[in-house]
Amino acid sequence: MVTSNEPDAGILAIDSALSKWSQGDLIEIKKLKRPNYAYIAGVADLFLVADLDRVMTVEKAVVAAWERIPGCQSDADTRDLAEALSRKRSRVAFPDDFNRLAHKLQKRMQDKHEKSTDEGEALRALREIRVSATPAWDAEAVELIFWFVCAETDDRFQDREWHKWLDSWLKLLPASGRFSAVDGSVVTLDDMTAKEYTQSDRLDLDRLSSH
Structure with a gap:
């Protein structure tokens, strides 16, 4: 999940950087029990998830050298990710x-x-x-x-x-x-x-x- 705010500056703003969690936490995140994070099927075997509150800036040259791993490998993965993002932004505010x-x-x-x-x-x-x-x-x-x-x-x-x-x-x-x-x-x-x-x-x- 990468966006470029300054295309001419050689800088990328990375929205939702990855963080590593335990297998148990990964299961909770997949079930949407932790809406600050999103399950990413493509890196689940590495126990990595998207931290929806974490933003980083990285030079484009560095990103260009990274290995690209598709996060969503099926339509179901895409729907699950969309639901996680929606959940983060629409959860109820309790009294x-x-x-x-x-x-x-x-x-x-x-x-x-x-x-x-x-x-x-x-x-x-x-x-x-x-x-x-x-x-x-x-x-x-x-x-x-x-x-x-x-x-x-x-x-x-x-x-x-x-x-x-x-x-x-x-x-x-x-x-x-x-x-x-x-x-x-x-x-x-x-x-x-x-x-x-x-x-x-x-x-x-x-x-x-x-x-």
Whole structure:
């Protein structure tokens, strides 16, 4: 992702420089759980991702000597990259009091995601986490529903095991202040209606953005 701001100056501005991450982080980034970064299929085997907040300037002569590696190798790769870029620029700004409410859950998931434990395995099986606010985020009294969306049905986890983790995660989200009720479900995309999906917002592992 390179742009030239000064074509006659021999300088290139590189938008979204690459940075190296662990395999576990790479999986999170591919699932759009860290919107400050974008998964690049062409360099995934090198554990490199695009840092969407990082800009560098490099001389054209240096860039000319680099080996060119296509980042997107299929239409699916191109769509995934476009979604990651869109996600970075369009994620919802949550109210400050919701950020405080969700902080313990967010930290728990950051801390446990890579652990070799049953909970870590359960977290890695999640495609995304979404939350809906009824009647609205700015209402005086709000009911929250958290959707823990599995990537696909995983035979390693029976219903009772998912309920165990769901109960544990919801305990980190006690109803308080404007948030009069907090509930949640572990689901697949097939379990959610289009209305439930479009009227809910995705949570990030990077940070919870605020107004």
